Amino acid sequence: MSKRKIKLSVIILTYNEELYIEDAINSVSFADEIIVLDSYSNDTTAEIARRLGAKLIYRKFDNYCRQRNFAIEAATGEWILFLDADERVSTPLEFEILNSINSNTYDAYRIWFPHFFMDRFLFHYTDKVTRLIKNNDISFENEVHEKLILKSKPGLLKNHMIHYTYRGLFNFISKKDKYAWFQAKMSFEKGKKATLFLLFFKPLYRFFHTYFVKRVYLDGVPGLAAAAIDAYGVFSRYAKIILLEKQLE
Numbered sequence: 001m002s003k004r005k006i007k008l009s010v011i012i013l014t015y016n017e018e019l020y021i022e023d024a025i026n027s028v029s030f031a032d033e034i035i036v037l038d039s040y041s042n043d044t045t046a047e048i049a050r051r052l053g054a055k056l057i058y059r060k061f062d063n064y065c066r067q068r069n070f071a072i073e074a075a076t077g078e079w080i081l082f083l084d085a086d087e088r089v090s091t092p093l094e095f096e097i098l099n100s101i102n103s104n105t106y107d108a109y110r111i112w113f114p115h116f117f118m119d120r121f122l123f124h125y126t127d128k129v130t131r132l133i134k135n136n137d138i139s140f141e142n143e144v145h146e147k148l149i150l151k152s153k154p155g156l157l158k159n160h161m162i163h164y165t166y167r168g169l170f171n172f173i174s175k176k177d178k179y180a181w182f183q184a185k186m187s188f189e190k191g192k193k194a195t196l197f198l199l200f201f202k203p204l205y206r207f208f209h210t211y212f213v214k215r216v217y218l219d220g221v222p223g224l225a226a227a228a229i230d231a232y233g234v235f236s237r238y239a240k241i242i243l244l245e246k247q248l249e
Contacts, residue, residue, distance in 0.1 A: 006101050007032045009077030009135065013067050015039040017085035018048060020164070025052045027088040027162075030098065031081065037071040045085075063182070065146040069139050080138070082131045087113075088162035096159050097132060107152050108133040112160035117172065118222035125216045125226045130154050131161075169225070176233035184240035194241035202238060207231035 010031040014021055015038065025034055025048075036049040039061035049056050059070050068082065079101045083089070089097070093111070100109055109132040114121045130148050140146040166172040187194075210216050211227035219226070 006079060007077040008079045008081060008097070008101060009033040009035060009075040010081045010083055011035045011037065011068065011071045011075060012049075012054075012083050012085055013037050013039070013064070013071065014041060014045050014049070014085050015061060016041045016043045017045045018043040020085040021045050021048050022052065023088060024083060024085045025049065025054055027090075028081065028083060028094075030094055031077075033075065033077055035071055035074055037067060037074075039067070063146075065140045065142055068146060072135070072138060075135055078135055080133055080135045084163075086164045088164075090159060090162055093157065093159040093161065096157050100132065100155070100157065101134075106155035107136070108148075108150055108154035110154050110156045112157070113163050114160055115165040115226065116163055117166050117226055120219075120222060122216065122219040122223055122226060124214055124218045125210070125223055126160075128156065132157070172226075172229055173232065176229055177236055180233055180236035180240055183237045184244060187237075187241055188244040192241070194238040194245065199235065199238045199242070203231040203235040206234045 008031045010028045010033070012021070012024060012034070014036055017024075018041075021036070025036075028034060034052075034054040036046075036054045036056050038046050038049070038056060038058050040058060046056055055074070057071070057074055059067060061067060072080065081089075081097065097109075100106070108130050110128045110130045111132065112126060113129055114123045114126040116122070117125070130150065133148065133150075133154075138148065140148055166175065207227050207230065210230045211224065216223040216227050
């Protein structure tokens with residue numbers, strides 16, 4: 001008797017991703033279901049997704065946590081892979097994903113995400129993120145840097161995700177500023193204060209941790225630039241909290 005095929009759903013959140021979405025969808029063509037949750041793009045993102053056979057649904061963006069939770073409700077697969085439009089699943093990662101969901105070893109898996117910046121992958125400026133999980137009463141929390149609630153310890157896949165993180169220096173800085181506003185507003189609403197000490201100490205600590213502890217210096221000049229922009233992102237967050245406190249937003 002042949003083994004029953006485990007159904008895999010892929011969820012992709014989009015907003016004006018016409019430059020990336022086709023390659024993202026094509027890289028997960030092995031999935032049984034591809035769901036594109038679009039935040040009413042005003043480019044051709046939706047048309048491309050529909051043409052490629054993705055299940056297209058819409059929701060106005062408020063935060064990443066609610067977007068992902070909304071998309072989960074539409075997924076019919078026994079497993080879900082969360083993918084961003086600027087990410088690609090390589091052939092080795094594809095085989096590892098399919099083998100993992102059929103092995104019944106873990107209920108979730110983390111994937112390596114080396115950042116792509118200045119025309120190269122930074123293998124020390126990297127994250128390990130839980131993106132592959134069994135579709136069993138799962139949900140996200142937190143408005144920024146959404147966190148998947150896990151019921152058991154996840155496994156770790158060996159192959160990394162291809163992630164075209166930043167389109168250039170200004171895009172990198174712009175993303176940091178965008179996240180800084182989200183984080184600042186969350187902190188302000190929770191009553192957290194920003195002091196001059198935090199404004200200067202926290203960015204320095206972030207640079208030290210990123211560059212030396214995570215050994216991003218091994219990624220050369222792009223690693224140095226990434227650590228500096230990381231520090232700027234922290235500075236920007238605390239500066240924005242001060243602006244909110246003084247009602248100068």
